[in-house]
Amino acid sequence: MQLKTDKLSQQLQQKLLPVYWVSGDELLLCQEACDKIRATCRQQGFDERQVLNADRSFDWGLLYEAGASLSLFAQKRLIELRLSSSKPGDKGAKALQEYLARPPVDTVLLINSPRFDSATLKTKWAKALLDSQDCALLQVQPIARHGLSAWIQQRLSQQGFSADLDALELIVTRVEGNLLAAVQEIEKLKLLTDETHLSLAVIQAAIADSSRYDVFSLTDAALAGDIARTVRIINGLRHEGTEIPLLLWAVARDLRQLAQASQKAQQLGIDAALRHVWPAPRKTLFAQALKRLTPKDLAPLFLLAQQIDEQGKGQAPGDAWSTLTEVLLKLAGQPIFTQ
Incomplete structure (x- = not known):
């Protein structure tokens, strides 16, 4: 069945369902919905928690094993299935349908995935989930x-x-x-x-008066070519426990805008390319960056940004903070030393 996010708290007060599927691309809202479900599970004695990260190479037999195995530490447990895509494929769809047909007792399955598209909702397995009274699908909508x-x-x-x-x-x-x-x-x-x-x-x-370690000032320092300040800010943000997804959003936002302006500047010049950049101080920063960076310089940074995302999720080797520092130093005009 479909469940609106603003009705989740009310539903959780009535009873816990065997399966909850939280789908959406807005990280904060999805996280808050999942947190409500986790909190209710804890309140009702679901003391054991198992997390399954389902990427393209995921063995769907692990879901069956998780549901069939006896709990060693608690009578009630929460299984979290984190999908990298809202399209689990034929094997995944079959495994999910089989799980829902015979959900284990004293077990809650919490599925978290990117947003469903209209085509996915029309598939046989998705319709089976929607028709089931044992499963609640929460489609988290972004804020316009x-x-x-x-x-x-x-x-x-x-x-x-x-x-x-x-x-x-x-x-x-x-x-x-x-x-x-x-x-x-x-x-x-x-x-x-x-x-x-x-x-x-x-x-x-x-x-x-805000902290010197500000997410919004990080890319400003890099765009300005201020390498020392860039390093100070990123070290400060790391020390303060700032989340990688928030930093990556800010960096990727400016990379996209800078790349578009860089392409235009090749033909129209910097002033014309930055005509729609606002406010004025940002325009000055972008102009400084465009004087030292070409489209060829910027292209590899998008690949590194993707790598940061995967490292932050544990899907790629390496340290996300180190890669983020590399991107920012290159953006500031000084590539880090290579081995």
Whole structure:
């Protein structure tokens, strides 16, 4: 059956279903939905937790074994199945249908996957999941740009804040649709201001007084070619426990915009290529970067960004922080030493 995310808490209060499938591309909202399910499981004595990461080479027999094996440590357990795609393939579809036909007692299966597309929802196995009363499918919808201000306002209200419209718009502009970044901004406001009503001036003052290790200043330092500051900021962010996905989002965002501008600059010149970049300080930073980086220089950085994503998920060898540092140093104009 389909279950709306805003009805999840109500459903969990009624009973725990054998299977929950959380599908979506908005990391924060999916994480919060999964956290609610995990918390309810813990409250009801599901003390054992097993995690299965299902990539393309995943052995679906492991799901059957997990469901069939007896728990060694607890009577109730939570099995988490993390899919790299919402299309599990023929073997995966068969395994999921067989599991749902005979779900183990005292076991909750929590599946987390990217967003379902309309074609996937029409497949036989997906319809079987939707028709089952033992499975809840939560399709987590992203927050549209026009709804982001209201979403941030709601989050601020939960933390005891109210805000003027222009203050909200400043936050919306800074986070550029990234909900993780929005939550981080709100957390910083809790630390940086004693005000409960947020005017534009209050927000601007808080931003000015914020930590020197700021996600938004990281790529600014790299774009400016300030290698020493880039290294200081990334080391500080790592020390503060900043999540890799948030940093990667900021870097990938600027890489895409810089690559597009670099292509245009080859034909139209830097000024014309940056005509639509806003605000003005960002335009200056991009202009500095374009003077030292060509499309050929930028192309390998996208491959490294993909590598960071895989390393952060444990799907590739190497350290995501080291690779991220490599990308930023190259963006700043100084490739790291190679062996």
